[in-house]
Structure formats: C-alpha cells, structure tokens
Amino acid sequence: MSRSKHDLDLHGASETHFSVMAPDAVIYPTSSEEVAAAVRICREHGCPVIGFGAGTSLEGHTAAPRGGVSVDFSKMSSVLAINAADMDVVVQPGVTREALNEELRATGLFFPVDPGANASLGGMASTRASGTTAVRYGTMKDNVIALEVVTAEGEIIRTGTRARKSSAGYDLTGLFVGSEGTLGLITELTLRLQGIPEATAAAVCAFPSLGAAVETVIETIQCAIPMARIEVLDAASIAAVNAHAGRDDPPQPHLFVEFHGSPATVAEQAEAFGALAEGNGGARFEWSAQEEDKRALWAARHAAYYAILASRPGARAVVTDVCVPISRLAEAMEAAVDDIEQSSIPGPILGHVGDGNYHAILLIDPEDPKDKNTALNLQKRMVENALALGGTATGEHGVGMGKLDHMEAEHGAAWGLMGDIKRALDPNAIMNPGKLVRQN
C-alpha cells in the first residue's frame, strides 16, 4: 500500500482536462484473493474502490472524487495461458496490449483491439475500448470471451467459459465489459485471438472533402470489401501530423487504410478500394506493402493525438467521442468542423470512419477557464447533434465523469434501469462512485 503524495496524485490524475482527484491510498495487489480481501474491507467501511490499469482513459475514470482506495493492477500483469488451438489467451488485468502482442509473437496469433494508447487489458475491457481495427475485428465487447470479477461483495465470480459462444443465461461478461469498475473489478480476462494475416497492405489517400472520403468508405463496406483499418483525418489533423512526424501530405482530408489477408486477396481488395476512391475524387493513392512504410504510416496515425496536442504548446485537450450511423457521418463531422472554426479554440478532427466514430481534439489553455467552457460547449453541441442523428455520446471512451451529463438524454427511461442494476450489484455504492451512473 502507498500513501505517498506522489502516488496518490499520479492515480488521481487524468490524460485529459480533469483536475487531480487523489485517492486516500493506493494498493498493488498480486492476486484475485488480495483484491477480494481489499474490497471486503472497503465494503465494511463504506470506502470507495477505484480500479487503475495504465491510466490512459480519457473521461476521468480513475479519479477519486470521493477519495477511497485506488487498486493498481500493475503487479497483476501475467499472461496465464495461451491456448493456440482455441485461439484464446487468459491474462491478468494489468497486462498491456503491447506486452500481450509481444508475448504472442511466436505463436502467429495476435490480439487485434488497438485503441492507440498502450492501455491495460483490464482497463480496455472496463471502458469497452476499440480503436482503429474495430471495423474488422470488433471492440472489446466482441473480443472478451470470459472474465473473473471481484464483486462489490468481495466475492470472486467467473462469467462465461472458454466456449466460443453460449446461451446459458444473462450475458454477465457483456455486462461487466464497459461497466467501468462500477459493478466489480475485473481480475482475469479470457480474450479471443486472431491469426496474424499472411499479407497486409496500407495506403493513404487525399480527398477533396470529408464527404467524399466518407462516401468512399460507405461504398467499400457495401461492396463487402473487408477493411482492417480505415481512418479519416481532417485537414487540420494532417497539418499537425505533418509537423510532428515529418510527413508532407497535402492539407486535405485523408483516409488511412489497411487490408489484411492472403497476398492475392489483399491485392484484389486494394484494387477494388482504389477504384472506389478514384470515383470519389481521391488522389495521391500510394500503396505500401513494405513493413517499414506501413509501420511509419500507422505510427504517424497513432501519434496524431500527441501531434495535435503539440500543435498548441502547453495545451490540454477535451476529446470528444461521438459515434453516428455512417450515413450521417459526413454531415455530423462537417457541422463539427464549422462549429469549431467559428469558436476561439483549435480542434482538429479524426475518426474511425468505418464505425461512424470521430474525435475532435479540442485544445484548451488549462489556465483559462473560458477555453474549457468553450470546449465543453462545443462537445455538448456535438453530442446533441449525434443523438439527433441516431448516434451515441461515446463510441469508445466511456462515460466516466466526462459524459455523465449526457446519459439521460441518450438513454431516456433506460437510464433508470442502469441505476437499478447498479443498486442491485453494488448496494453500498463503493465501486467507482461518481462514474457512469448516478446512485443517490
């Protein structure tokens, strides 16, 4: 256990715009039994319990607004079993995405969910994370097969088995994925793996407008051409990435795209996609099958958040995360671009266009409350517009504290039902209180 100010502040801090809300103590359990024992003690004392993985979440999930104990999973970071024939793996929650793929390298398998940050897998499950590959491989919802969870009562339960599918009652695995530590703490995960594709091809392509880029993606999906990644960056994002990664892409909206398969299918898909892109005015279409070029391309995309942050020195970010039906994506993004352009702060936009999910990185001076207010107002309008278009306030970052105010508008009466579930499974309101759901 640690009560040093440094540790407390570290665990109460956020990647984005939230101020530090430190817990009263940090513990570093090494087993599920230790986690369960800690939760039972906290329950007796009505003390909040907050899970902590890699601290890369964006909505204040790991902050401790009511104090309590931060449960840091960094000492529970073992890969417990690799079942190659079943293409699954059993891990502790502190294993990071990159560490897992490093351990899997020799098996020819990989774990596909890629939110950009080197998040912990427990954290990724807790926020129902996704990222650049969800268009092909799904989100954490689709890639967690089973969990071990310490409940709010301090009991260790298992949800699901290693079977690929089941109809054996309520989908508790699905309920805990995305529950942000408000119903229990994930202490073990069984994850679905994929075969490393024989061939991949990646490309970047400039378009005359966001609408033209999005239309290309809609047509690609309708032609059932299986994209492994398809990302859109607006002109402002491209400018930031150019400055940061030493690229020289023209200042226009771009698609970054990747295909996975056999050499023949990848070539076929790339050609079919190229024809659709050309039909929508796409230009400067460069395919690369060279490992080095592809790595540089995706490194640039992954560093876009930091590139954009660096474009305004000293800035912090409010990162929006709406997701809309893809048919409404172009209009939603264009409305957001217009709204940001008319505001006093910069906010480059990029997104997982195959899912209809995009982020505006709204850059604020952390010392200037007006900036933050402007950003939160922009975000509010983006969310309202997304809901009006049949979308959601958050595609992949979760609710935490940052999206709590939008939940009633999004869910209506179903919001009350979430509260019922919370009260049933955490009657003492100790599990990550103040996040995801309101509880008395």
Place this chain on the structure above:
Amino acid sequence: MSRSKHDLDLHGASETHFSVMAPDAVIYPTSSEEVAAAVRICREHGCPVIGFGAGTSLEGHTAAPRGGVSVDFSKMSSVLAINAADMDVVVQPGVTREALNEELRATGLFFPVDPGANASLGGMASTRASGTTAVRYGTMKDNVIALEVVTAEGEIIRTGTRARKSSAGYDLTGLFVGSEGTLGLITELTLRLQGIPEATAAAVCAFPSLGAAVETVIETIQCAIPMARIEVLDAASIAAVNAHAGRDDPPQPHLFVEFHGSPATVAEQAEAFGALAEGNGGARFEWSAQEEDKRALWAARHAAYYAILASRPGARAVVTDVCVPISRLAEAMEAAVDDIEQSSIPGPILGHVGDGNYHAILLIDPEDPKDKNTALNLQKRMVENALALGGTATGEHGVGMGKLDHMEAEHGAAWGLMGDIKRALDPNAIMNPGKLVRQN
C-alpha cells in the same frame, strides 16, 4: 385475446420433449403500447407474462408452467425501416428470419444468423440464437444493434442507438439478448446486415473420423481462412439425411462447408481448405458453385433434425446443445458417441464445428418414461463433460426449463448474481417465471 383450448395448447406446446403447459390466455398485440398496457395489467394482478414468437425454441421457453398470458407477436411482423447505407434494419419482433431476407433481397443485403428453423427475430434475440453461419457472422449477440423493450414495470425503453458501437454505460442490449423474456419483452429490434457475397462455394467431404474432421477445422481457423459455414455430421446423421433427402454420402463423419467472397478469394479459400482436408484424410471432396447444388446441400443439412426424427417413427427428441473449446471438441463428441452407443436409444450427432457446438438428437418414445430418463441422463453426462472441458451447457438453444438444473454447476457464484439482476428488474416475478433463473 383468445382463450380457446386449441390456442392455449398451441402456445403451451414445445418442439421437443416437454409436455403441454398451457397459458390462461393468448393475446395478439399490434403495437408496443398494447404490449406495455398488457404487462401493466399483469403486474397489477401478479400474472405471468410469456412472450411467443414462432414457437420453434427447444427448451420449453414458451410454456406456461404457472399459467398466465402468452403474448403472441405474430401481428407485430413488419419491417419498419431498411437503412441500406448503414447496413441495418429495424423490425418488429414477429418478423421471421426468412421473411426478413425475402424483403431484403432487392437491396443486395441479408441478415446472416441462421438457426435452421424459420424462427421469429424477437425469439432469436431472446434465446441468443446462432446456427450454421455463426463462425463467420457471429450470433444474435453480435448482430443486434439496439432494442425496444417493454420492462416488467410496463415501461417502454430503448437500449442502444443506431451507432455501430458505443461505450455509453451498461450494455443493456446485450443483457436483454439471451434473457428469454425473463426481464422484459422485446418489441422492436435494430439488426446488423451483411452484403450478399459476390460468390459462394459449398462442398461436402467425408473423413475417416470425427477427430480428423475437427482437426481440419482447427487448422483452417488457424490459417485465417474465413469459413462462412462449417458443419460436422456423424455417420448416424449422414445415414438419416441420406434416407430423408435421397443423398448417397458414405456412412462416415462429414464436413459441410461454405465460403463467401469474391470469385477469386472463394476459389483461393476452397483450394487452401482442400489441401488441409486432404492432409487429414478427407476424401470425396466435391465443390459446387452451382446455386441449385448448394441449395440442395444446405437444405439437406437444415432438414437433418427432421431427417433424424423421421428415422425413428413416432419419436420425440431431447436435443443436447453443449459447446466446448474447439481443441476439446473431438474428445467431447467421441465420448458422447460412445456413451450413446452403449445406451438403449439412438442419438445421431451434428454440430457447428467452427464454434465447438454440437447437438445429439436423442430419440425417445414419448410413451416410454424410461427412454426420456435415458436421454436426460445422457444429456447430463454430456453437460458435465463439457463443463469439465471448459465449455457450456448450451451454445445456442438457451436455458428455458430444460437446462435450468445445470446452471449452478456452470456458473457457480455468478448464478447468484443473475438472480440479483432478475429480482432488480422483475421484482414481481411475472416475466416468464420458471425459466433461465430461479427466483424465490
């Protein structure tokens, strides 16, 4: 409303071995509001409410062991909206799988989940159904985007939006999918669609043993060859299908397989699969790209249940549904075949081998209680073996009344948590009581 004996018996009957348990009344609502009003009246009177789709479920889901009102959704069977650009569709719960695909034909899109029976989509969601195509397209869990539900309080709620993904709180859609009408009634579904593949190829292939057939599938998955369907039939199933469908496949274990894609990718996948099959002793490997041949092939597979029933005149069936990690599938199936052979009743076995899910169709004389006892004992041992191998009692049929006794062994302490959820969302215990979960 109907209270005719014919209607009551029809709604209290089962496809399989359950005796008739008739409701007190059947209603045929035409809108969500009518459903909500009926639930509110039932709630006032503590009267059970049982949803009824096409009546094709296998575990007594629609039976009324405590009487009550059967809510028949056959008059809520409209396709409400086809959103082609977003590849989704909004339907009422009484729409059947075949009716939906008929309506979609002109769009170039289809709904892939195919449990064999022409089930209603509300029923398929309620039991978390899957079937032959789950290996490629997933189960109902993966293909329901959002729901409208009438809760046990008689309130109409919406779970989810039309966005492709969301992290906005607890996954209520996932909670209601597979909840078998025990938490509420599904009154509208938003479903994910797929593009009709440009090309398909289907084949049937005999193997020297179940183990050799399963090994071929494991290798195919590991090579990331995307199968659209992969079904195993044991020698006894093949004999029944031969007799029923006029085929002349040799009396050995077979794989039925199908690939979807472009003509080139399908040809490539078929060739790669053929090489793996040959390496495992597969013979008589006949590819067919002819629409007529493929249709005959899958018609034979889909009719297998009825072919097997017909092989013992007058028989009823106990249909097992265990699902295990695919690495343990061959041993699980072989143990089941041995156990059945040593018993006094026939029980051909077939399965969705890509998912590790198989069914023994245990044929019983409905007049002979010894037969039923034998079948239930065989099923019990199959379930115990599946759980010991890391699997589940039910891959796709659901719990209903038939699998209730296995839930505690499968879920352990998590079983109590399912009860907590049930009590929180249905405090008056009116929603399909006696199914899925125990309540008081």
